[in-house]
Amino acid sequence: MHLVHLTISDFRNLTRVELEPASGVNLFWGANAQGKTNLLEAIYYLITGRSFRTRQDREVLPWDCPSETVSIIRGSVQRPESLYQIVVAISKNQKNVTCNGKTLASLGLLWGKMNAVLFTPQDLDIVQGPPGVRRRFLDMEGCQMEHNYLYHLQRYAQILRQRNALLKSSMEDSELAESLEVWDVEIASPAAEIFCFRREFLKKLSYASANIYNGIADSSEVLTLEYDNFLGRSNTTLNKEVAETLCKDIMRRSRAEDIYRGTTTCGPHRDDFRILIGCQDARAFASQGQQRSAIIALRLAEIDLMKQYTGLSPILLLDDIVSELDEKRRRHFLRLLDPALQTFITGTDSDTLQGALPVEKSFQIEGGRIL
Numbered sequence: 001m002h003l004v005h006l007t008i009s010d011f012r013n014l015t016r017v018e019l020e021p022a023s024g025v026n027l028f029w030g031a032n033a034q035g036k037t038n039l040l041e042a043i044y045y046l047i048t049g050r051s052f053r054t055r056q057d058r059e060v061l062p063w064d065c066p067s068e069t070v071s072i073i074r075g076s077v078q079r080p081e082s083l084y085q086i087v088v089a090i091s092k093n094q095k096n097v098t099c100n101g102k103t104l105a106s107l108g109l110l111w112g113k114m115n116a117v118l119f120t121p122q123d124l125d126i127v128q129g130p131p132g133v134r135r136r137f138l139d140m141e142g143c144q145m146e147h148n149y150l151y152h153l154q155r156y157a158q159i160l161r162q163r164n165a166l167l168k169s170s171m172e173d174s175e176l177a178e179s180l181e182v183w184d185v186e187i188a189s190p191a192a193e194i195f196c197f198r199r200e201f202l203k204k205l206s207y208a209s210a211n212i213y214n215g216i217a218d219s220s221e222v223l224t225l226e227y228d229n230f231l232g233r234s235n236t237t238l239n240k241e242v243a244e245t246l247c248k249d250i251m252r253r254s255r256a257e258d259i260y261r262g263t264t265t266c267g268p269h270r271d272d273f274r275i276l277i278g279c280q281d282a283r284a285f286a287s288q289g290q291q292r293s294a295i296i297a298l299r300l301a302e303i304d305l306m307k308q309y310t311g312l313s314p315i316l317l318l319d320d321i322v323s324e325l326d327e328k329r330r331r332h333f334l335r336l337l338d339p340a341l342q343t344f345i346t347g348t349d350s351d352t353l354q355g356a357l358p359v360e361k362s363f364q365i366e367g368g369r370i371l
């Protein structure tokens with residue numbers, strides 16, 4: 001699967017870009033603040049319908065543009081069975097995504113047409129940031145790998161909103177308990193599905209990233225991922241039915257607390273995972289270099305998992321990642337990249353990257369234009 005044609009208009013500082021990427025490694029190089037990350041962000045929109053930098057779509061509209069301006073990203077994607085035309089159009093008040101000319105009713109319908117693994121310097125937040133960053137990581141990856149996961153997340157979020165609204169209402173105690181019972185039975189099913197997916201995914205990711213970590217970090221310490229979940233059980237083999245029963249019990253038990261706080265205090269929306277290096281929590285104890293190596297190992301492992309789950313190779317988006325690594329780690333990292341995967345890599349120094357990677361096409365970016 002790869003992107004064969006791309007046009008971008010009025011997207012941040014990219015006024016008009018048109019290119020035919022190579023099916024292997026594509027390099028975008030240029031000085032700082034010329035539009036390299038903007039270009040990767042536009043490609044990411046074609047894959048997920050979202051930005052990796054902001055939740056506010058309208059931020060991508062060029063500054064000082066007339067209010068009726070529409071940012072448009074068009075991509076032709078070659079998949080084994082056919083060619084897809086995907087168009088993402090963002091205006092001040094709405095976003096419209098089409099596939100082969102048909103508007104997609106939800107972003108969920110876009111997911112899976114094309115998959116990507118993204119490396120950015122902000123990935124360090126996955127180690128250092130609050131639990132929400134790690135949940136977002138799990139969910140962004142999970143949705144690309146398993147279509148049903150998105151469905152369960154949406155269903156869970158919808159029931160959670162209703163349960164929380166109920167907890168804030170001023171119902172009589174007995175009536176409230178009765179209504180909560182209904183939602184607790186409803187919420188247990190998607191909660192158990194989310195639990196089972198995350199547990200399996202983290203187990204596979206942990207296994208796949210451990211080997212890679214030793215090579216990059218040049219150490220024998222073991223990298224492991226541990227799922228901190230609302231059921232309080234990480235290394236179990238409990239099946240969906242048991243997880244569902246446990247979930248109902250937990251919801252019932254935390255009812256008094258939930259009523260007191262006016263919100264649901266327990267559930268997958270509070271899950272987290274820990275990254276351990278040699279049994280120590282990397283967030284508190286690892287050096288910056290170790291943290292970077294851990295993140296790169298996770299991302300590289302993700303490529304393998306993506307192939308396992310979807311049967312297709314993802315495209316790789318590597319934003320400025322190489323400059324973040326020291327010489328030794330960089331060489332090791334670049335050696336692990338499969339040049340057969342379609343790759344979009346950015347950097348300021350063309351020579352270093354050209355020397356280290358089999359670059360098929362190289363594009364220089366200046367002032368939002370490809371020279």
Ligand SMILES: Nc1ncnc2c1ncn2[C@@H]1O[C@H](COP(=O)(O)OP(=O)(O)OP(=O)(O)O)[C@@H](O)[C@H]1O
Nearest residue numbers: 012013032033034035036037038059060061062063
């Ligand atoms: N909505 C917008 N409208 C116009 N310009 C924008 C908008 N958002 C960001 N920019 C500008 O786009 C320029 C390029 O940003 P980008 O992040 O792509 O740079 P870059 O080439 O990746 O630089 P670096 O090498 O420093 O990472 C910046 O000068 C930024 O201020």
Ligand SMILES: [Mg+2]
Nearest residue numbers: 036037038320
């Ligand atoms: Mg950049």
